[in-house]
Amino acid sequence: MNYWLMKSEPDTFSIEDLIQCPNQTEPWDGIRNYQARNMMRDQMKIGDLAFFYHSSCKVPAIVGVIEICSEPYDDPTQFDPESKYYDPKSRPDNPRWQLVDVKFISKTNTIALSSLKKYPELKQMRLLQKGNRLSILPISAEEWTFINNLG
DNA sequence: GCCAACGTTGGC
């Protein structure tokens, strides 16, 4: 069982959008970074839990909990010329990008980035390290429990 | 909108 943090820009896809999806489940498409892809493809397991994080917005914050609910599979948007995630260099016989489905579990209180920074217990969080840009980050069990108790 | 900190691309 692993824990994760997954970023999404709420203007593009928010926790409320996920709640509106059929079965409150949606493919986490559009990942175009190899480190993030590798974590989804190689390390995520069905039943893993993740914090849903709103990024690039007025109040960057953890806003909910989601569950990984599929095996990794090829991201269909990479082959769709109409998609903003279209990757002309990805070949159908050798797809570059994989994704997993995620399911809404619960909303948390809004746990702002500025608030997370206050806790010595969270000093080591990847999210809080300088220069961090990865849209998928691992969370330790200790960090998970600590943050859950804030929400 | 700015810009630091990355990641990627491609010429050599």
Next chain:
DNA sequence: GCCAACGTTGGC
């Protein structure tokens, strides 16, 4: 394989 140029992320 190096590295300059370029593109992107994301907080502020």
